[in-house]
Amino acid sequence: MRQNDTALDAIGLFQEKINRAIEKKGNLKKLFHDIKHKFDDDAQAVLGVAEEFVENHVNIKAVKTNLLSIIKQELKPNSLSDWKIPAKRKRTLLAFRKHLLKNFLTESKPSLYNLSHSTVGQKAKIPRGTYLEFRNGLASVDVRGRYGYINKQRRIVIPLIFQFGMRFVDGVAAVKMKNQWGFINTKGETLVSPRYWDAIPWIKETYIVGIREKKKKKYALVDRNGKFVSPLRFDEIDPSTPTREAPTKVQIDGKWGFMDQNFKMVIPPRFSNCSFFERGQAWVEIRKKKKHITGTIDFKGRFIKEKT
Known part of the structure; x- marks a missing residue:
């Protein structure tokens, strides 16, 4: 049991480092064949699982280099002594670790889509409950704090690049980027660049938006192109x-x-x-x-x- 607990702890640490690498979007440019020989048999097996996942499921070079570099840092010989497998239990525990890592990578797959716009059109394994109801054929989806839009086939059609994305109403959705709100259409094209501190769909293709006037926060009414429909504030x-x-x-x-x-x-x-x-x-x-x-x-x- 102690070995299993240690393996779980190591996977948790491994997960945190992968998430940090994904957030930074760094390109570490390390190839698998250059680092493989530096690991013991156990680490090589884990690397094999990771490489298989990257090659077969995600065609993004940045993801591959990030994953492999993090594995390299995490599984250096003797860096985690409890990862050394006793000879009598080697086969069983190795299978257990491979199972843990494979499950983690599979469950974390949606977060990898944050790295590139090239993922548009790919089918995402997004759990139900992480996206809003469909409007205009699209639904806003939240993947690890980033929002984009999927169609009813659960394919990403607008990339996960927003801090928040509202439902589409009459072909327009309010989205948040860099703490400002703007509008996009169902093609992901910008109708109004982010400039408001708040945005709420209202009536007749009209939005309630937050503006600043004389250094004070006010609300105004605009159409889908950002044109004011009323002079009132x-x-x-x-x-x-x-x-x-x-x-x-x-x-x-x-x-x-x-x-x-x-x-x-x-x-x-x-x-x-x-x-x-x-x-x-x-x-x-x-x-x-x-x-x-x-x-x-x-x-x-x-x-x-x-x-x-």
Whole structure:
């Protein structure tokens, strides 16, 4: 059991180093035949498993060199003394280690796609639950903290290069890169380069986006090409969809009002607080120095019930 525990620990350390190498995307340029003779029989067997995986499943030179270089560092003779196999148990324990490594490499395969755009079109073994529902034939997928898009055949069609990727709506998705949001189409082409600190799909191919105005964070409304559809700037916008029966609440200069689906203020911002409309009514509050009013209003902003 002690040997098995040690092997598990070594695999864990091996996994961490591979992940670091993948993140750095370094090209270490070490060939298998140049380093093979430096290892004992056990290490050579493990190297064989890794090389077989790289050759048969991933056609990316950078991945191969990274993996083999990390194996070289990790399995130097005597660097992990417990990896020395007792003669009586050599065959059994060797098989156990090969099994562990092969499982790790197979499970980690999706993370290798982060290294190159050339992986577009390849089928990814991505577990269910790591991607959002399909919209416009594509789904946003998260692989070790990087987002891209797959089709219904689970093939990568937009590479894993984003910090976050939202669902497609009417052929457009908001994506995050370098802590800024922009828009792409279903071909992965940039419609609006990342420039917003927030982005939320709204209505009529319109997005709520976060902008900076006079060094203050504000919200605005833009179309799929980044063009402003309203001159208004907001402190807050309720992302719920407005309808004919229910305008959406917005905050301007610290006061709440209501805007319809044509981006017009149907009730000017004058409330300290408010709820959304439900069954033709919304709760509102007005706070002044010597006055405190609460009650419900109709769609024209008239009080139905008022309490001071």
